[in-house]
Amino acid sequence: MFRTSERAAGPACRAARPATAVLLTLALLAATACGVTQRQTLRVFADSSLTGVLGTLARTFEASHPDVAIAFHFGGGPALARRITQGEAADVLVAAPDATSLVVGATPRVFARDRMEIAVPRGNPAHVAALSDLAAPGVRVVLCVPAIPCGASADRALAAAGVTPGPVVRTMDASAALAKVRRGDADAALVGRTDIRAAAGAVDGVDLPASAGAAGEYAIASVPKSENHVPAREFVDLVLSDQGRRILADAGFSPA
Structure with a gap:
């Protein structure tokens, strides 16, 4: 099939192919000279x-x-x-x-x-100042799922403090928990202090004592x-x- 097509193309096309190959080679050389390489x-x-x-x-x-x-x-x-x-x-x-x-x-x-902190909306409208405040009536709390560090650490901190929050919403990661706090859909979230720091002022942080334990x-x-x-x-x-x-x-x- 290839040889038949080549005969049908005629001498002019056969002559053009080497020129095309030269142009492609020059283009590749130019790309290499300009530092265009395949990144791993x-x-x-x-x-x-x-x-x-x-x-x-x-x-x-x-x-x-x-x-x-x-x-x-x-x-x-x-x-x-x-x-x-x-x-x-x-x-x-x-x-x-x-x-x-x-x-x-x-x-x-x-x-x-990382260490644990309580994330609250700007201005802390629910006046959350300690872990015990998470059990106050009407305070909406969001925690990470227990399978990840911020969720497991939050559960340990609450258990150690003897605090049982009311209905709790669980999220798949700290970013989702912080998003709920930022939007005002939650009054508090237990996350790592670096998560709050990365939020760049979108939420406020409430420090916890060292006894609250690490966030993971x-x-x-x-x-x-x-x-x-x-x-x-x-x-x-x-x-x-x-x-x-x-x-x-x-x-x-x-x-x-």
Whole structure:
């Protein structure tokens, strides 16, 4: 078939093909000379509470790895781990240690801790000043689901304080909880202080005593089945490095 078509095309078309090939070659050479290269994509699955600080870490990493582009997939840790174990391609997982351990063969390293705070709408119209106020009549409380760090930590803090809020709305992550507070659909949410800080003034924060406990630990691990072993390991190394610790501290986390 190919040879028949070539004969039908005639000498003029056959003569044009080398010229076309030359032009394509010149275009490729020009693209290479201008620095147009194929960037490797590093797929990082991460807990939504880390959106801000991981964005800073990604920019730092890409500045020293111009051939790598980081693509984030944010969500709840357990759900992300399930997606990976079910075969979705990923290179790095950043979540609570329990969720990270669900990825068979992964060796998680705890790298950051967060503290718990109460998020309230601007001006704190319900006058929430302590955990005990979450049980006051009419106070609408939103918590994360227990399967993720902010939800599990909130439940522990409330149990330790002997506080049982009224009807509670559960959200899949801290961002959704904060959105309800910001819109005035809730009077208070128990989330990490870094979540409130990342809200950039859209909500107010109420400090809790150290006895209220941590809002959770975060661990990082490269995914054993990753096809991008080298950049995955180097990104993990950045997060665990002194530079990474400084970035975490600037975002309000306590580096581990």
